[in-house]
Each structure stands twice: as C-alpha cells, then as structure tokens.
C-alpha cells in the first residue's frame with residue numbers, strides 16, 4: 001500500500017495544545033511542521049506526553065505572517081478563542097483553496113469565528129480533550145492522552161490520517177452533543193478561576209451545589225441548541241469536578257494566576273448569550289460572567 005504523502009502543517013498558536021500536537025507529529029509522522037506564533041524565538045520546547053520520553057521541539061517559532069512557510073495542507077489553530085482575531089493575518093496567509101483548517105479550541109462558536117478569517121479553507125471544528133500544564137515556559141507535560149473529537153466525514157478522516165501514527169482522532173456522528181458536553185464542562189471550570197480554589201473544594205457543600213446549578217443551566221442551553229444531554233449529565237459534571245485529583249485546576253485558572261486575559265466569553269459568556277436567545281434563565285452565569293470579566297480586568301487587562 002502506498003505510504004501517505006507527508007503533509008505541510010502549520011500550527012498557529014504554539015502554546016500548550018499546539019506544542020502537544022507538534023510533538024506528536026514530530027515523533028509519529030514525517031510531516032513538515034511549522035510553528036507560527038506572535039513572538040519569534042528559537043528556544044526549544046520539551047513536551048512530555050503520557051510519561052513517554054521527552055520530545056524536543058527545536059524548530060523556530062515564526063512571527064511574521066507576511067513570511068509564511070510554504071503553502072500549507074493543514075493549519076491547526078490552537079490560539080485561545082479570544083486570540084483568534086489577532087491570528088487572522090496568519091490564517092489569511094496560510095489558508096488557500098484546499099487547505100484544511102482544524103480549529104482546536106474550546107467553545108461552540110470557535111470554528112465559525114475562525115472560518116470567517118479563512119474563507120478559502122475547509123474548516124473543521126475539533127473538541128480537544130487533554131489535561132496539559134506547563135511546568136515551566138519551555139516544558140509542557142500532559143497528564144491525560146490527547147483526544148481530538150471531530151464530526152464524522154471526509155475532513156475528519158483527513159485529520160485522522162494526519163495523526164495516523166498516534167490515533168488520537170475520534171469521529172462522532174453527533175458532534176453537537178460532543179461539543180456541548182465539553183462546553184458544559186469548561187463553563188463549570190469558570191468557578192475554579194473565580195474562586196482560585198482547586199477542584200476538591202467543589203466536592204461537597206454549597207460549592208458543589210453551585211457547580212451543579214451552573215452545569216444544569218448549561219445543559220438546558222445545550223439542549224435548546226440541539227444537544228442530547230439530560231439533567232443527569234449536569235450531576236455527572238459536578239461530580240467529575242469534585243473527583244479530579246486534589247490540586248487540579250484548569251487552563252483558565254492558569255491564565256488567571258499568570259495575569260493573562262481569560263477565555264471567559266467562549267467558556268461562559270456564550271451560555272448567557274444563547275440562554276437569552278432561547279428565553280432560558282441563566283442565573284449563575286449572570287453572576288459569574290461579570291465576575292470573570294472583572295477577574296480579567298483586575299488582573300491587569
């Protein structure tokens with residue numbers, strides 16, 4: 001059987017998820033991977049995947065979209081949702097007719113937002129499931145294997161072939177439900193960012209009740225958007241939050257502690273907005289969205 005042709009891959013946003021993808025492609029494929037960021041540097045990044053031997057990413061990070069790598073077969077967008085607009089010049093220069101743009105971001109509106117910036121490309125929404133943390137700015141460690149969940153079809157098949165040596169792509173028939181299941185989860189982790197309390201504080205008592213109430217309003221908005229999630233799923237989420245290993249946070253808490261802008265709109269603002277559209281009350285989101293905005297602002301942004 002003919003070996004698949006190596007692809008030219010550009011990763012826009014070489015942070016936690018972008019570096020994990022780059023490391024997988026470096027070790028398990030022959031693809032030509034370029035890193036496109038907002039600050040040029042040549043510092044190598046070490047990625048430790050699932051306790052495997054470390055992988056050293058030694059290619060430079062480019063920062064000038066006017067000097068893109070050769071035309072790309074695949075672009076993986078891994079900036080935070082609120083950074084998508086600023087990555088527009090990269091998307092414009094990298095994405096042509098025939099380019100696959102895989103949007104590896106949290107948020108049910110992410111693909112739509114990115115696709116507008118790259119109208120010629122074929123855009124694919126991808127739910128990313130992986131716990132990643134940066135032990136230092138140039139050392140990234142995963143504590144769960146990467147899973148990339150995409151709507152069944154030809155674009156997802158191409159993504160699966162891209163990562164063929166490391167089978168992390170799952171194609172699902174009901175992508176709306178998969179996407180909303182993750183959306184509900186990330187919305188609830190907003191509580192961690194506001195309180196700066198790690199997951200075990202949400203195991204019992206009023207904090208657990210609050211997490212459950214928030215999960216429930218997310219699930220109701222999700223159903224109005226077409227997801228097949230029942231109220232029991234809200235209880236599962238609240239339970240899962242409390243049962244994470246003690247000390248577990250979330251990337252939104254990491255951002256808050258590092259005084260970076262928070263992904264509050266894609267994670268929580270969307271619940272409030274879509275709730276209004278469907279005439280559904282979102283009392284917990286109505287309180288926590290302004291708090292998340294002010295957390296971003298109080299911390300210097």
Ligand SMILES: NC(=O)c1ccc[n+]([C@@H]2O[C@H](COP(=O)([O-])OP(=O)(O)OC[C@H]3O[C@@H](n4cnc5c(N)ncnc54)[C@H](OP(=O)(O)O)[C@@H]3O)[C@@H](O)[C@H]2O)c1
Nearest residue numbers: 013014015016017037038079083086087105106128132251
């Ligand atoms: N981390 C996780 O555990 C995890 C798990 C599942 C899903 N996700 C989701 O995956 C997405 C990516 O998250 P992440 O944690 O990987 O974020 P991250 O570590 O903050 O990485 C984002 C990267 O994008 C770069 N960037 C920012 N603006 C840019 C621009 N205009 N052009 C090019 N590069 C730019 C950042 O550069 P600087 O270094 O200059 O900031 C950084 O390297 C988010 O939607 C997140 O919610 C994350």
